[in-house]
Amino acid sequence: MPAKNDPVVIKKYANRRLYNTGTSTYVTLEDLAGMVKRGEEFTVQDAKSGEDITHPVLTQIIFELENKEGQNMLPIPFLRQLIAFYGDQMQMVVPSFLEQSMIAFAKEQERFREQMNSAMGKDPMEMMQMSAPMKAIEEQTRRNIEMFQNAMRMFTPFPTGPQAAPAETPRKDQEKSDELSELKQQIAAMQRKIDSIG
DSSP, X not given: OOOTTSOEEEEEOTTSOEEETTTTEEEOHHHXXXXXXXXXXXXXXXXXXXXXXXXXXXXXXXXXXXXXXXXXXXXXXXXXXXXXXXXXXXXXXXXXXXXXXXXXXXXXXXXXXXXXXXHTTOOHHHHHTTHHHHHHHHHHHXXXXXXXXXXXXXXXXXXXXXXXXXXXXXXXXXXXXXXXXXXXXXXXXXXXXXXXXX
């Protein structure tokens, strides 16, 4: 049994079955998704080698959820952009950027829920003032884009010396501008989804 604050160990066997050592029961990917939603910490280990395989299992859960009818959360342009970053010099920046963005988004979402709950039962004029949480999310999105732009500047080498091809610079700038524009469109799509939920 794990200590009280230790993550539960899930063992994955060769037959793909998952075993929760905390409850001594077999579980499914859906059960693990439920644990994530409840904030329960766990790690997944290969039962034979003991290797930590939490990352591929969580990725598999996302894949399963994305394939359920009407549950798609990741827009195609976002997926394309993410794939394009693999092997790119920006790859090392992306995980930190995504993690910080999701943490900030979760905080704003929690604040939005609290304000919505406190607004229930108020008159329509007060309800109209509920656009404040959305403005906060927009502001956070703007800050995230700025953070990403700064990260891109840090990891983009400056052309030096005569060997730098000036003709390529505008093209590279245009590519970066296109990538940033695509990211902004993806964030706008997320904003529209949030608006529709609200």
